[in-house]
Each structure stands twice: as structure tokens, then as C-alpha cells.
Amino acid sequence: MESTAIAADARKRRTKPAIIDCDIHIPSVKEEMLAYLPRHYREQIDTFGMRLPSQGAMYLNGAKGGRMQEQQFPNDGKTSSILEHFRREHLDKYNIAHAILTGIGDYGINTTPDPDYAAALCRASNDYGIDHFVSQDPRVKSSIMIPKQDPLLAAQEIDRVGDHPGLVQVIVSNGAEKPYGNRFYYPIYEACVRHNLPFAVHVSMEGIGINHPPTGAGHVNHYIEYRMARTQIMMAHLASMIFEGVFVRFPELKFVMIEAGMLWVAPYMWRMDQDWKALRSQTPWVSEPPSEYVRRHVRFTSQPLELPPDNAMFEPMMNAIFADTNLLFASDYPHWDFDSPLKAFPKMSAERRERIFYANAAELYGLPSPAGQEASE
């Protein structure tokens, strides 16, 4: 009888295995966040508004509010109500063991020409996130917002909060003033390494404010073109990180590409490896094939999952992108292009699923194994 109960229990656990979800956007309550700003900026905002460029002023989104339409967050001015909704609608519903918030507040911070204001907003957002989200639920982890406009100020912010156990990475927008391999950013990577934090780039704010247009050919028109352009920019960042020698100079650094797609990484690595064979002598510090730096240093999130039209291509492509070590599951909750933890992926082996939905992220972010996992195996 007892063994039957254990088997049933294991079956139950198998149907709802613990998950680490690596891309979550919970709305913040502006008034509660702004309370963390110094008087100077609070008064400016009262008088002039937020003065942050926005993506919504240039491009459409996929749905009203950018969200799944049934995800109407409470609007009572309390962050605690939002967190309660999030717990019920996502953490509990899908058995999310750890949810990585990918930025509290607004990536618009990464678009203003005023680095001091950006730094103040990052400090406020990070402190608000610690107090109102991370400290309220042990499942919730977050990312450190930084003023990427000024890498020295950014490093100060990483040094200020980087040892908080609930903050698991540093995050910036994909929209940038320079490709992220540029030595301009080295103070940020030095700080990441000091605090053992991955450096994450999340698609957003391409061509907005001080950031360069979303393609090298200039601005695009429609939202769907804009989404396609994001991948190009992430590709540019990836090649920049590798060939500028960031991973040679910072051998401990991990780079996380969030929401920019995943399967393209395979042919892009093959192209880099092929060119490197001929051009290695021009960047001789890159002493190993580029794909090797990707395998060791780069992680990428799954959502929005691009599935091949023929399911037979799925497994080979997953192998090609090192999915068992480098791919991280992400739902992008509550956004309209959410990937359901239960329904988005085609069938995979239990081992592969466990790597993508848990172990890869646990290793990257230093998170514990799911409780009781050993017993169910």
C-alpha cells in the first residue's frame, strides 16, 4: 500500500514538476516606487512627469496593455495586491519554484540621456523591488536595474545591492548606444564578476530615446518588423561580446539573452565558427571557436518559442543550441505572448525537460534543487 502511495505521489509530482521561470514582468505601483526617489526627482516628476521615452510612443504592442487579456491586476494602489494576484495566477498555478523578475519598473530608464536621473530611478526601482517583491516571497527573485548610460554609476549600483540574495543578475535593455562587447561597459562586467552575477540583456527599447535605431538600416515601421529587428540587435551584441574579448577578459562572466529567440543561435554559431577559421588572426585573443564561448558563457531564454514547421526538426535544433545546458524556460508572464509552462513545448524527454525548466537556471543563478526531487526519481 505504501509503495502505491509513493508511486502516486511521484506521478503527481511528475505532472507538475517544479519550474524556474526566467522572464517575469510584474507591474509596479508607481506611487509606492516613487517614494524611494530623492526629493529632487519626486518634485520634478510631480511638475513635469516621468520624462522617459517609451516604446509605446513609437510602436504598437500585441494586445491591450501588452498583457494576456484576462490578467487584470488589482488597481488599489498596493503592491501587495499585485503580488497576491501574481502568486495565485502564476506561482501557485504552475508550481513555479523560483520566478526571476526581469526588471522592476520601466526599461525606459535605459533610454534617457540623463544618467543621474537614470541612476536614481534604478536605485528606487531596485529598493522598491527588494522591499515589495523579493522580501515578500522566497520564490521571487529579481534583476538589478542599472543606468547603462554611465557604466561607473552602473557599477556603483551593482556594488550597492549586488550581494542581496534575492537579486540574481544585472539587467539592461537590448536597445543600446554601443554593442555590449564594447570596453565602455567593462566597469559593469567587473562589478558583475565581483558579485558573481550574470549580465542579462532583455529585448526592449530598441531605437527609443538615446538607443540606436532597431536596425542598421534605420527605423522600421510595424510592430512585427520591430520584433524581428530585436533578434538582429541581440546577434550584434553576441558577436560583440565574443570578438571584443569580453569572455577572455572576464572568464567568470555569464551573459543571458532574454526574449530574443533561441533556435537562431545554432546557424549563427556555425557562421561565427566558419568565419573564425579564416579570420582568427584578426582577433587572436579569441583562442577557441566562438561556439565554445557560447556554450560556456551564454544562456538564452525560450519565450517566445519559435517552433519549426516540422516537429522532426525540433530535437536536432535543440541539440544544436546546447539546450540541455544553455536554454532556460521563460513564460514572459503576464505578457500577451506568454508561453504556457504546460503547453508551449513539444514533447521532450524528462531529463531534457528538467534541464530546461529547472536545472540550467538553478546552476546559473545558484538556486537550490527542487525539494524532494531525489525521492521522485
Add this chain to the structure above:
Amino acid sequence: MSAKHYVATVGELQPGGKRIVEAGGKSVGVYNIDGVYYALRNLCPHQGAGLCEGVTSAYVTSSGPGDFAYTCEGEIVRCPWHQWEFDIKTGQMVVDPRMRTLTYDVSVEKYEVSVDQEARIYVHLPA
């Protein structure tokens, strides 16, 4: 064989309206399009969202960039998650008709129990 489930009175489901009801353990969306009733399983075949909770809309066509024309007003439902468009009359996805949700028969019935009783709408699910 099918089982009949009450949806609403005809007065409660006006043209352009919809009702989401529980019928035989399933959630079903019933629409009134120009006086004709259509029922869809309230389940998106893509990732399982409640399809009928999405916006009811028109089919947008175009003769070229910058031109927008609206046809089939009220005949398209957009999934509340990924905004995929489905034809309410057939349950089929607009750009990929092989992707579909179930449709059900709907009947309007009136029993002459009393003069002022309104006709009632029923959805029929396979038993």
C-alpha cells in the same frame, strides 16, 4: 446522441453579444451574429487559453499598405493570450484552418407554457 444545456433567453443574447456557459463540464462560448447563434468550445487549441474570453472583432483585409478594410463584423474572436484569430462560425483559425476549436449546435426553443415566456437558447454537446 447529444445533451442539451441552457444558455440564455433570446432577450439576454442580443446580436453582437456572447455568453460563456458551463455545459457538460466544458466551457462554451455562445455568440449571436446577426440573429444566428454559434457555439465554440472556450478553449484555444494553441496553448489552452479561454478563447471566447478574447475580443470579438471583424476580419481586416487590405488592398495594399496603409489600407484597412473591415468585413465579417463580429465573426472573429481573437484569443486573449496570443491574439490568434478564429472564425466564430467554423471554429477555424483564420490563417491556418487546420487549427480549430470544436463547434456545437445551438437551438432556440419555446414552450407555450405561458404567453410571456421568452424563447430559450440551448447548446448541444455530444453525450
